[in-house]
Amino acid sequence: GYGMLLFLFLPCLCSGQAVPLLLRFSSFLDPSNMVYLRWDHDEQEMITFELRVRTPGWVAFGFSPHGELSGSDIVIGGVFPNGSIYFSDCHLVDEATLDEDESQDYQLLSLTQNETFTTMMFKRHLCTCDLNDLDITMDTARLITAFGTDDTVQFSKGQKFSKSLFLMKYRGSSDSTDPKIFFTYDLRLDNFAVPAEETKYACTFIPLPMVKQKHHIYKFEPVLTPHNTTLVHHILVYACGSDSVLPSGIDDCYGADPDFALCSQVLVGWAVGGESYQFPDETALSIGTPLDPQYVRLEIHYSNFDLLPGLIDSSGVRIYYTSELRKYDVGVLQTGIFTFPVHFIPPGAESYRSYGLCNTSQFDEVNGIPVPELHAFAYLLHTHLSGRGVRVAQYRSGEQLGIICEDKKYDFTLQEVRDLKKILTIKPGDEILVECSFQTLDRSGITFSGLSTMNEMCLAFLFYYPRNNISSCTSYPDILYIAHMLKQEASDTVEGMMAMDFIDWDNETIKSAEKAAKEANQVVVIKTINVTSTLSSDNKKGKIPFSIPLSENFPALRLDFLQNDMFCIQAERKGTRKDVKLALYPRI
Incomplete structure (x- = not known):
């Protein structure tokens, strides 16, 4: 014992x-x-x-x-x-x-x-x-x-x-400089009666602070009603375009009224276990100019697993803003797979990989003026319950430059903004590939891409400067190609999606579907911040780069000094890692 x-x-x-x-x-x-x-x-x-x-x-x-x-x-x-x-x-x-x-x-x-x-x-x-x-x-x-x-x-x-x-953080609160004069503003629900349901997505639209001139939001933190800390699962704040017509009140985000799902550009996000986040000293989110959002959509996901009745909640996010302007305005680029049922995950999969492609070569055309290089400094990864890993790779002229960010042990209960180790430059024409790994051993039916928690998503939000007008750059595969590779008859997109329900899913068909979705032409969709003036490059095709991201973030061989004059050698062969301990000569 x-x-x-x-x-x-x-x-x-x-x-x-x-x-x-x-x-x-x-x-x-x-x-x-x-x-x-x-x-x-x-x-x-x-x-x-x-x-x-x-x-x-x-x-x-x-x-x-x-x-x-x-x-x-x-x-x-x-x-x-x-x-x-x-x-x-x-x-x-x-x-x-x-x-x-x-x-x-x-x-x-x-x-x-x-x-x-x-x-x-x-x-x-x-x-x-x-x-x-x-x-x-x-x-x-x-x-x-x-x-x-x-x-x-x-x-x-x-x-x-x-x-x-997440233990490998790079910046602590002592590494940031606070402005001398700042204001706080709460984006939160007002005495919302949380229903006695396991899952509830509550949404409301809130104006941002009314400021006469440009200000910068440099920090945000969760504001949780004290006795409800285990109830609030995640909070997301989305920017609304200046010409969005928004509903009033609080309603189900993804329920009967589709207007409560308007505004899809994430500004800030928090989930269970997350802390406050402060932008690096040179960067911040702009408010108060004609280009800036005036309203946000606040989304709070409640997990009331004990079905407790009579709960009242006023949780949300507190933003810190200042008139002491920083050098760069932050932009957030949504990449990954376009949320649309063409993206599906078969049931009973131990591991199923999906890919979303962003080709930045059309950014100038969609933006209206040339887009400068993006300097990415942080990221937020997002899937739903069956997501097990997310990886974002960067390609230039078909060659993989490296992994921008990844989490091979992704946990739906910890969605937070994380800093990159160093600022990464994305040049016009580069491709950004998002790979999501899913596990559906507990599911008997297909999981389609969609807004509900039981649907799936595969997204990576890249925080960068200087801001441009592009809000998202995602893709979805040609479903007809996938259907035909799985020996199904289909003549249009809807038939292609419906055909997936006729497949007898086993390890072989799961692997065939994964391979077909990877080989299929990708329809790349690029959107600007003002949702209604979207120019999507639906006619532009892309291909998933063939050299898929490295199986590990390790070089092929790595030497570490250990205590007792030992070395640790990590050798990688065909995606498996061998750790070998060798007693070598004492270091001099």
Whole structure:
């Protein structure tokens, strides 16, 4: 059992205070704010954590492949009543079997306890090369925390929490400059009665601040009604074109009245686990000029799984804006697959990849004046419940330049704006390819692209400067080609979509559909910010570039220095990675 586990006893000097490190990032890991994590990472691929738990007993922290205990890479520590400490790098074989790792790859920096808190500070390499340790990557991490009231480690009796978090952030709040004079403005619902339904999308249209001259929105953060924090699933704010005719009141976003789904250009977004976001110092969203939106659509997705009655909510987003203008206006470009039922995902798929193409060569024509280079600095990825991964690649003259951004462990419950490591230039004529990976093992019917949570989307929003008039550049495949490759009769788009229901889906037909959708001609649709004056290049065809994104973001071979004069070699062959630990000569 857990109590029998032998821990590594460390000399008492560890229990002294470590040199306080500036850890730029922090988050509570549980709904009651009992578990507080601070962390940071450095150029040496080392990540440091400080875990503070409101308990006098044992504490555990680690990483899980899918959010469950079994298979987790976990570190456990605490202070015995006599003042000696225990700390160990372990893994959970299953929910009832905890084993200590042969290779102890977490280094304890300090471990202290008082009547209220146990605080543990430790560090590890992003990649340890220990098969029992999970790599920390540019993907969403599933964090596991647990704790007990005494020093007998028993997961069955302790409190346990799982939370998705993106650890590889590049900018902390201390890295940003706040303007001297700023204003706040809340975009939120007013005492909305949340229905006793599992899922509700509530939408309303709100004016942006009325300013006489240009101002910049430089930061936004969620404003959640305190007792409803577990109820609000995600919040999106969409910009409305100046000539949109908008409805009043609050209604179902994707219900009977289609007007409540107007305005599709995302300005800001937040979801469970997300924090506030501040734009880099040189950039911000413009308001107050004739080109700027005057209204936004506020969309709040509620998950009332316990069907609680009588809930009233006034959640939303708080924006910070200033008259101290920054150098560049931010634009948001929506890329990926045009949301239209021509995009479908077969049922019973372990993994099904879909592709959306943006060809920027028509931007000048659609924009009306030449579009300057786009300098992308951040991104927001979006699929619905069956999405498992999203990757965005950049092509120039048919050659892949690299991956713009990706998340191979995408989690629908954590949709947030993330910074790119460095600013990326997209030149006129470049192609942007969005690849989404879906899993539909739990579905018996086809999942079509659409607005409901049970439909699917495959989108990547790129935040860039300087702003232009293009709001989206997406594509959808030629459904007739797909139908014919699957040996179905169809003479128009509607027949092509309907034909998908006649297919007997198995591994072979799923792979054939994926291949046909990738080979088909792509209809590229480019839209401008004013929805009604859309010029879409429906007659322009595109092809998915043949060199599909690399299977990993690793170079073919990578060397890492580890402790104890070991090297870690990561070799990649045919998309599989082999981690090899080699003892080489000590470094000089």
